[in-house]
Amino acid sequence: MAESSLRAARPERRRGLANALFIVAAAEAPPAELCGLADELTILFPWGSLLRGALAVDAQAAAGIAALLRPGGRLTTFISITDRDVAAAGTPPLRQADADVIADRWSAYGLHLVGFAPATQEEVRAGGSSWARRLRATDDRPVWRLELVARAAE
Numbered sequence: 001m002a003e004s005s006l007r008a009a010r011p012e013r014r015r016g017l018a019n020a021l022f023i024v025a026a027a028e029a030p031p032a033e034l035c036g037l038a039d040e041l042t043i044l045f046p047w048g049s050l051l052r053g054a055l056a057v058d059a060q061a062a063a064g065i066a067a068l069l070r071p072g073g074r075l076t077t078f079i080s081i082t083d084r085d086v087a088a089a090g091t092p093p094l095r096q097a098d099a100d101v102i103a104d105r106w107s108a109y110g111l112h113l114v115g116f117a118p119a120t121q122e123e124v125r126a127g128g129s130s131w132a133r134r135l136r137a138t139d140d141r142p143v144w145r146l147e148l149v150a151r152a153a154e
Helices: 004-007 048-055 061-069 081-087 096-107 123-127 130-135
Strands: 036-043 069-079 112-119 145-152
Touching: 036 061, 048 061, 061 069, 061 096, 069 081, 123 145
Parallel strands: 036 069
Antiparallel strands: 069 145, 112 145
């Protein structure tokens, strides 16, 4: 995160992001001051409870992630799980047939699944994740791109 936060601090003319915020906190308990503020939230190659939260399998982590988004806010997640990861990940590899189940789980947290597809190499590279490079994501292992939108307040 240090490198990403330095890049974000650059002037806008050098592709900086003046309003980017980098947080170190448990997904299960995000800081209350940040709840409902995020227009965009990106999770790159999560693991452990964050992975299970990104798939809305871990209820506390999913609730914490969803709480960060404002109505209409967008969550984009890149996930890679292979057969050899199942024991550590606590969830099986993703398949296209999982879209409806994931959509149903996220619906309980007020998020609507608007995209679920294999990520392209360009999308993975654009994320700038050094972990993706180490994993050889999309070369040796599939990567899925999930996109969710928080429902507008009623």
